Amino acid sequence: MNRISALVGLSIAILMPHAAEAQGTQDTVPFVGCPADGQTGYFAPPRGSPKVVDLHGVSAQSVAYYEGKPGPGVFAPRGWHCQVAYGSAGSTIVVTPDFINLLHHPAPRVSGHAVELALSLAGTSGRFRVAAYASRLFPNVIPDFIGRVKSEGLVTDSDLAAERYRQDSVSNLGHLLVAFVTPAGVNGLGTAGYLEPSADAIRGLAAIVGDLEEPDMAIVRLRLGASMQQLEVALLRLNGECMQRPGGC
Numbered sequence: 650m651n652r653i654s655a656l657v658g659l660s661i662a663i664l665m666p667h668a669a670e671a672q673g674t675q676d677t678v679p680f681v682g683c684p685a686d687g688q689t690g691y692f693a694p695p696r697g698s699p700k701v702v703d704l705h706g707v708s709a710q711s712v713a714y715y716e717g718k719p720g721p722g723v724f725a726p727r728g729w730h731c732q733v734a735y736g737s738a739g740s741t742i743v744v745t746p747d748f749i750n751l752l753h754h755p756a757p758r759v760s761g762h763a764v765e766l767a768l769s770l771a772g773t774s775g776r777f778r779v780a781a782y783a784s785r786l787f788p789n790v791i792p793d794f795i796g797r798v799k800s801e802g803l804v805t806d807s808d809l810a811a812e813r814y815r816q817d818s819v820s821n822l823g824h825l826l827v828a829f830v831t832p833a834g835v836n837g838l839g840t841a842g843y844l845e846p847s848a849d850a851i852r853g854l855a856a857i858v859g860d861l862e863e864p865d866m867a868i869v870r871l872r873l874g875a876s877m878q879q880l881e882v883a884l885l886r887l888n889g890e891c892m893q894r895p896g897g898c
Contacts, residue, residue: 676709677701678727683717683742685733686752692718692733700724700898707883714898715744721897723869724887725764726880738775739865741767743843751843758845762877764884765842765870771863777804779866782838784809786819786827786855791864814838825857826893828885839870849874854885856892867892 682694700714702724716722717733720740725731731744734751743749744764749757759765769775769782771794780798783791788811799809807813817837818830831839831851839851853870869888873881891898 675703678709678712678714681713681715683715683731683733685717687735707880711880721768723766724884737773739769759843760845760847762873763844767842767868769866771865781808784811785814791861827855829853854889
């Protein structure tokens with residue numbers, strides 16, 4: 650599947666949640682608490698209630714909901730390992746088949762299968778990341794915010810250049826939500842977090858969260874490979890629905 654057809658399929662899945670629910674089955678998936686570490690120290694894995702979800706084409710046995718504190722949660726393959734890294738700029742949860750230490754220096758780069766959800770806070774130093782992503786993904790939605798960050802003179806013009814991620818395919822799914830595909834072996838939106846380029850493409854969603862005057866941004870990135878393509882689409886749909894809800898899932 651090429652990146653254009655992958656993006657079209659993903660767009661249809663996210664834009665038609667009601668159709669997916671009508672054909673899917675409602676089931677319960679487990680809550681998995683994740684350890685978190687960062688600016689103010691360690692947080693033990695939290696406890697939470699199972700999540701009731703509408704699945705389409707995948708078994709409930711293949712899905713779990715992972716969450717650490719602080720930070721948002723993410724749907725990912727069941728039985729994987731998770732960790733949260735956080736700071737004043739925001740937080741990131743990474744779910745992988747094998748455990749990785751997000752706080753190791755230098756920061757690890759993940760070359761294998763993974764699910765990552767990053768939340769950047771616009772009211773902190775996370776504003777630089779929000780402005781950089783928004784310049785490519787939401788240039789006409791929050792131009793005033795991008796302009797304010799640029800006027801601070803603390804980031805370069807190249808950091809805010811719309812063509813910075815030009816090799817990615819991007820599709821608008823709504824006013825505040827976009828889908829993207831970073832091709833295999835390429836640096837782009839998909840590799841701007843903990844994931845590095847590999848033989849598989851990275852598919853993801855980006856959403857503006859909250860007030861447009863001070864817009865936080867959530868980005869989910871998935872790389873599950875060809876053997877888990879159906880699960881990847883289902884997880885993108887589930888996470889996309891959460892990203893569009895006030896307060897998440």
